[in-house]
Amino acid sequence: xxxxxxxxxxxxxxxxxxxxxxxxxxxxxxxxxxxxxxxxxxxxxxxxxxxxxxxxxxxxxxxxxxxxxxxxxxxxxxxxxxxxxxxxxxxxxxxxxxxxxxxxxxxxxxxxxxxxxxxxxxxxxxxxxxxxxxxxxxxxxxxxxxxxxxxxxxxxxxxxxxxxxxxxxxxxxxxxxxxxxxxxxxxxxxxxxxxxxxxxxxxxxxxxxxxxxxxxxxxxxxxxxxxxxxxxxxxxxxxxxxxxxxxxxxxxxxxxxxxxxxxxxxxxx
Numbered sequence: 001x002x003x004x005x006x007x008x009x010x011x012x013x014x015x016x017x018x019x020x021x022x023x024x025x026x027x028x029x030x031x032x033x034x035x036x037x038x039x040x041x042x043x044x045x046x047x048x049x050x051x052x053x054x055x056x057x058x059x060x061x062x063x064x065x066x067x068x069x070x071x072x073x074x075x076x077x078x079x080x081x082x083x084x085x086x087x088x089x090x091x092x093x094x095x096x097x098x099x100x101x102x103x104x105x106x107x108x109x110x111x112x113x114x115x116x117x118x119x120x121x122x123x124x125x126x127x128x129x130x131x132x133x134x135x136x137x138x139x140x141x142x143x144x145x146x147x148x149x150x151x152x153x154x155x156x157x158x159x160x161x162x163x164x165x166x167x168x169x170x171x172x173x174x175x176x177x178x179x180x181x182x183x184x185x186x187x188x189x190x191x192x193x194x195x196x197x198x199x200x201x202x203x204x205x206x207x208x209x210x211x212x213x214x215x216x217x218x219x220x221x222x223x224x225x226x227x228x229x230x231x232x233x234x235x236x237x238x239x240x241x242x243x244x245x246x247x248x249x250x251x252x253x254x255x256x257x258x259x260x261x262x263x264x265x266x267x268x269x
Contacts, residue, residue: 147195
């Protein structure tokens with residue numbers, strides 16, 4: 001897609017996605033019909049567009065994924081489109097040709113509090129419920145809430161309780177719009193320099209949240225991404241073959257494991 005700003009760029013306050021892991025090319029003049037952009041500057045960001053909607057047939061339906069940097073694709077390969085939602089779509093579209101996917105993730109995002117962008121609770125209407133054509137929602141977010149909260153046990157218990165209440169609210173609001181909502185368990189971060197704490201209280205909070213996701217019955221189905229990504233020999237850690245190096249984010253092989261953990265039956269009309 002090529003976009004031309006006929007009146008020039010009004011300011012530097014542009015809609016953008018710094019963590020796009022995709023190269024855009026900036027050039028002067030109207031080159032919308034050019035086969036090659038002359039004098040273009042490559043930048044690994046997206047600019048100007050926040051979404052694209054297209055007219056689709058009745059057999060088309062969309063899945064939205066509400067998430068953070070693990071879904072936004074930190075650790076994936078620039079221009080290879082190997083984030084786990086990309087790999088999920090590649091895997092399922094041959095069998096479900098009417099499937100579309102909206103990756104509604106934001107790096108550093110939290111469920112409960114604003115930080116890098118509005119909290120998931122605050123952006124749910126804009127980023128999910130206001131989108132047309134949606135039939136399903138996967139909720140895979142919460143690790144940053146625990147990781148950025150104080151480590152003591154009481155604080156982490158409060159975070160876990162608040163996350164559970166927030167998931168309940170998200171499901172209720174999505175069900176009101178006839179979406180099926182799938183809960184994804186939070187993946188491990190054992191050994192991460194910022195999030196793992198010596199007392200293990202953040203890990204205990206993650207375990208509490210994941211147990212609720214698995215057993216509460218609140219979600220229409222559970223996608224166990226923790227089980228897909230963890231090291232069976234050390235379950236509080238990522239499998240080393242999936243770890244991008246920071247003990248929190250995954251590499252493309254790890255993201256493939258997450259994509260393969262989503263049952264295709266959940267996305268049939």
